[in-house]
Amino acid sequence: MAQAVFPAGAYCRAVERIIAAGQRMDRFGWVPATAGNISIRLPDGNLAITRSGGHKGQLGPDGVICVDPQGRPLAPGDRPSAETLLHCQVYAHDPAAGAVLHGHSVASTVLSMAGGDALVLEGYEVQKVFAGQDTHAARVHVPIFDNDQDIARLARVVAPHLAGMCAGYIIRGHGVYVWGADMDMALARLEGLEFLLACELEKRKLP
Ligand SMILES: CSC[C@@H](O)[C@@H](O)C(=O)COP(=O)(O)O
Numbered sequence: 001m002a003q004a005v006f007p008a009g010a011y012c013r014a015v016e017r018i019i020a021a022g023q024r025m026d027r028f029g030w031v032p033a034t035a036g037n038i039s040i041r042l043p044d045g046n047l048a049i050t051r052s053g054g055h056k057g058q059l060g061p062d063g064v065i066c067v068d069p070q071g072r073p074l075a076p077g078d079r080p081s082a083e084t085l086l087h088c089q090v091y092a093h094d095p096a097a098g099a100v101l102h103g104h105s106v107a108s109t110v111l112s113m114a115g116g117d118a119l120v121l122e123g124y125e126v127q128k129v130f131a132g133q134d135t136h137a138a139r140v141h142v143p144i145f146d147n148d149q150d151i152a153r154l155a156r157v158v159a160p161h162l163a164g165m166c167a168g169y170i171i172r173g174h175g176v177y178v179w180g181a182d183m184d185m186a187l188a189r190l191e192g193l194e195f196l197l198a199c200e201l202e203k204r205k206l207p
């Protein structure tokens, strides 16, 4: 198996950022139980990604491991996130992507179970956090894909839609995938999307 080639400092910084991101997502209630996964692209193209099954709000350095761009662990026997392929496909699609986040918020779970193959967000100032959006007046489409325990098959369903996405996507009854050029941008987009999903949920309660 190929060895990682990157400055030791880059991996350490990635681990620190992943741990901090997990804690932040946990404060918002977006990673209940062992839900969610988090990754950063390293300078050599490999990924630092959360190990499968841990609580993402309580990660230690050993909760993050290294995989190659195809999702294969660099250390034999390591078990990366069950959804590693969904991270790999974002990085393969978007050379500018530096961090990918996946959470299971109440809003994304409930709204996506109400039906439809997309949520359309319109009229919100916060839409401007998404790539290429400069006005509240635009319509932001957030695609919804049916959940699938076969992640390779789910990745194939998502793939043709990646090019048109600016806000990430939702897996029905499951959660969101969001990314950005670095961890700060990915977190900003996740917060923006979750804020808007929470607004949509509240709107549906209005008489
Ligand atoms: C609490 S079950 C959630 C998992 O099935 C999965 O959807 C998830 O988000 C976390 O899986 P993981 O393998 O830890 O990255």
Ligand SMILES: [Zn+2]
Pocket: 035, 036, 037, 083, 102, 103, 104, 174, 175
């Ligand atoms: Zn999940």
